[in-house]
Amino acid sequence: MTDIAPRATRVVASTGGRRRQRGGGPRARTIAAFLTPFFLPFVLFYLVPVGYAVWQSFLVVRRTGGQYGTSYTTFGGFEQYTKVFQNDEFWSSIGRIGLFGVVQVPVMLFVALIMALLLDTPLLKLKSFFRITAFMPYAVPGVIAAIMWSYLYSPQISPLVDGLKSVGLHPDFLGPGAVLWSAANVSTWLWTGYNMLIMFSALQSIPQELYEAAKLDGASNWTIAWQIKVPIIAPSIILTTVFSIIGTLQLYAEPAVLRQISSNISSTYTPNMLAYAVASGNNYQQAAAISVVIAVITFVLSFGFMRLTSKKAGL
């Protein structure tokens, strides 16, 4: 079923295209009427700003004389991009979230998968309760979650730290070596339930007959899970991975909030934080170039991963 769905969409899309080519008449107008509510905001709030950011990234600031002078912008070619690539802080922020992603994404998705598989077994009681509980953190806005966790991490006021101390442990969640993983924990807490739900929905759409057939062949629950369920929901796992890669590259809220209580998170900790810091210093053109580079890296990584895995999975 899951296998058929994408093909079906493709067929619809292509016939739609042919019809549009023939064009004209009331039909085209109807289509236009239906599409305008989408395209108008899409152009206004998506294409125009992106185009504007790209344009800004090609500008440089010049100034006419005097102590404070008068500034103006002019075309500077790739000057801003050269600066981005020469910026050590940019590369360290990329390296940092690279490390973050390589560890956090697999851990989170593995936990999500296990949870989804557990929810899908007949063994588990109170399913809807567990589903809601696991999904609940997603309902908490990222900033609030980060504030909540920063309270739990804070050595002066945290009941968690006090509890660990009473059993002889002295964790420093905000220390130079730990703070990245403390941020990763917030992300994992926030998104595991969400990813689980996507995988769980995919599991739900697997026809029961498949399981019956497998059982008749003598397959155990374990075999059914790993040999049947996981391969079938591979597209959802890939999808959640792509979302997670994108999310990692755009990491902002969690470290930005933790920064308020830990001096081990710099103002340029993640690429997005760097872009923000640069923009707040009135260097909009440089911030635009950084944003464009982040967007390109995100695009290349997520689509690269999709191509790689869809080929392997034979999709």
Added chain:
Amino acid sequence: MSNTVTRIRLAVVAAAAGVAVLAGCSSPAPSSDASAASCEPAKGKVTLQYWNTVPGMDKVVALWNKKNPDIQVQMKNISNDQYGTIGNALKAGKAPELAQVGYDELPFLRTQNAFVDASACSAATAAKSKFVPWTWSQSSFGGTGVFAFPQDTGPMALYVRSDIFKQHGLAIPKTWDEYAADAQKLHKADSGLSITFFDPNNAEAFNGLLWQNNAEMYKYSGDKWHVSVASDQSKQVADYWQKLIDAKLVRTDLAHGSTQMYTAYQKNQIASYVGAAWGYSMFRDNLPDQAGKWSIVPMPTWGSSASSGDWGGSTVAFMKGNKHLYESVKFNSWLNTDPEALALENKLGGLYPAATAGSKLPALSQGVPYYNNEKIFDVFADSSKNIDTDFSWGPTQKTVNLSLQDAMAKATAGSGTLSDALSAAQATALKSMKDQAIPATAGK
């Protein structure tokens, strides 16, 4: 982490739209500088926009509006993202007539042509004599233009837990050497007790300490800025605090104004606080149990002569596009020099006035109950007199402060020193000025 396609789109749009909105639709042609404003009184009723961050300012403005039906003021609180809000408004060409701007951000906004020169109004130039000289100098950029009226200042002093000092037989430190010696004694007597904390994420506080040691970080001469952020005076201050940090005599895990900081004070873990005048209400309001335990004394000095620093304080600036300069000057003067207004601002907002008449306010010459009825404002008034008036801020101060903080955090985490942090800030100052096409060179 991200969720759906919406989120992907949102993020790209946010990144791009942020830039787009901020940058507005300004043409690449040079925009006109702050000059040639006229000072004609308007015919009929005028409404001014005034943006600020001071608690209780709505009541001050209401008082003005009641007295001046023809010059009505609408205020907006922009505490959430002060400079972001001002920056956006400027780019969009929709700045208010008046806005609150900290001294350290004045040059930064000036390079964005954010202000209008009010010196066409004789009342504006005449106001000079009413303010503490360095505040006037910083808001007029040392020249003849009038871009803002000073509002408040943050003369620094030492807040002392006199009970803890007494308990450990310590004298009130007059110099930084004595302060370090006290720190040592306290720590020896009780390892859970520190003399103070050093917040690596607070460049403003550190700048105040540098200011006290006459570290003049920026000068403009011969058509360029001369940057000496990492001067010998600055390094002396940096080395001093580095020693205290290395010996673990000061805490480095507390952010200024955070719950954690108040908790540490609440638990009697810290014996003093190097702060500004506006801090008096902070302790009073957040640590009510410690009433009577605090004293405010002059800041320790580097030599024998009295010198002090300033931390914070701000101005009310005349913003670009202001079409009602005459009325704006009138309101701004009242707001920052009228005894009734100043008293209200001190009471509600904790402001320590920049107007010289401010120190004569009845409220500022009385004892303060929380501080054992000590006349603490006398200490701040003296402090105010001992501030180096030549100190000036750089045109990319915001960026420099961020870089200084990042490097100070590294130093307190054990990689590098505060002196290295000054060098990093120096490099950032030069680089950020180059990015903004502002001519600059290293050294005095």
